[in-house]
Amino acid sequence: MRHRLACFFSVVLAALPGPGFAQTRGADRLAVIQNETGLTMREFFASPAGTGPDSTDRLGADTIPPGGTWRLRIARDLGCRFDLRGVFMDNSVLERRNIDLCNVTRVTFGDPNAPLREATLTNDTELLLRGLFVTPPGARDRGPDRLGAEVVLAGATWRLRLGRTRDCVFDVIAVFEDDSEERRDRADLCRTPRIGFGDPTIPRREVEVANDSPTSIQRVFAAPPGAARPGPDRLGAATLGPGESFRMTIRARECVIELRAEYEGGGAETLPAVDVCTTRQIAFDGSSLPRRAEQSVTLVNRHGAPFQEAYAAAADSDDWGPNRLDSAALDIGQRRLITLVAGCELDLRVVFPNGGAEERRAVDACAIPIVVVRPGWTIAEDLADGAGGDPAPTDPPSAGSIRLRNAGSLPIVEVFTGAPGSARGPDRLGAAILGAGDSFDIRPPPGSGCTADLVAVFRDGQEVARPALDLCAGLEVSLP
Known part of the structure; x- marks a missing residue:
């Protein structure tokens, strides 16, 4: 059964004042709904008793403010007895069943003599507070989420309004973004109208987190080493692109935390022991990611x-x-x-x-x-035909490569770039040749370092070697 804080509300039934009131609008039956709950009523439903809940909100775009009234019109052919249901700004619900609207012209929700009960909620955790439930002590049903569509950010406060009630003691339950919960059982809101979650004595520490990798970071987590939960994603809905940074605040008694970055396209990098008391800048460089070919x-x-x-x-x-x-x-x-x-x-x-x-x-x-x-290249069998004899490129070699220039009179038919002291490896020219006067930009093979033993083979079988050559130097190398 839906939980209701029945002690928040009462129904006052007024006797029918006379036939003139009911005759105001032809066949309609009239009743005044008065809101004395201390909370704004945002929805109101009325259906013939025992027929099930009505799906039509009779208020439409209207609301009934605290202390306000609203006139309910009911067709006479629907009978006298109705089930009434009000939904309030904090999502609490009050239902009254089998009300005789033939003999009752005013229904008052709430007790106008009860005090307004309010409290300030403080979120002293690092987590976004996404749900709040307030119940009588020991209640099994939590009832509605008092936050509704709202949230309480880390370090923020929120005003809890319970409306008019004579009760003081409640169980208050907070639900955070990682689904963890904190409870404040039997909180006396009359004596102490303030509820705090988390520990405000835990210091806040700030560090600058940078992405020095070539890949965007989608999520960042920070938690004490070995923590059961990684904590919230510190980036939220944002991403951290290459070269970007952001300011991260973390609440922790200990100085050492574990940081974890999850990259776009998969892969993660963990910094297992970062001292945020002495370190003000932290960088993920992507060094633990597998090298992409x-x-x-x-x-x-x-x-x-x-x-x-x-x-x-x-x-x-x-x-x-x-x-x-x-x-x-x-x-x-x-x-x-x-x-x-x-x-x-x-x-x-x-x-x-x-x-x-x-x-x-x-x-x-x-x-x-x-x-x-060249014309016809889309169907040509030999895509390398015509590679030689073109003018020298005007742009320099790209970073991380070198440019081989054939300064001889014969074509170069093979080029090898094996690691120093190892086998030559595959021919880097493949089916192409490097004609006299032609040039070719070459980079280190995937997964290898910059230093290689380069061997070029000319058409007449002559071989020219350049041992321990830096293939990332961005220079032009002439052969022979």
């Missing part, structure tokens, strides 16, 4: 017009991603190294100044690291 491909423009935009995406992706040329067009004869997080198979798309576009799907960039975009 990168793939590079060089686009060479052998078409009849510049490329206004160029796109590269993993073959299994539904999104082309950003324009890889940024704001600079790729003129005829130029080339551009494109690097992205993907496997070997890429989808490529170029857009011309007139808005036209061409695409090539499922290009094996591991086997064909240089793709020549």
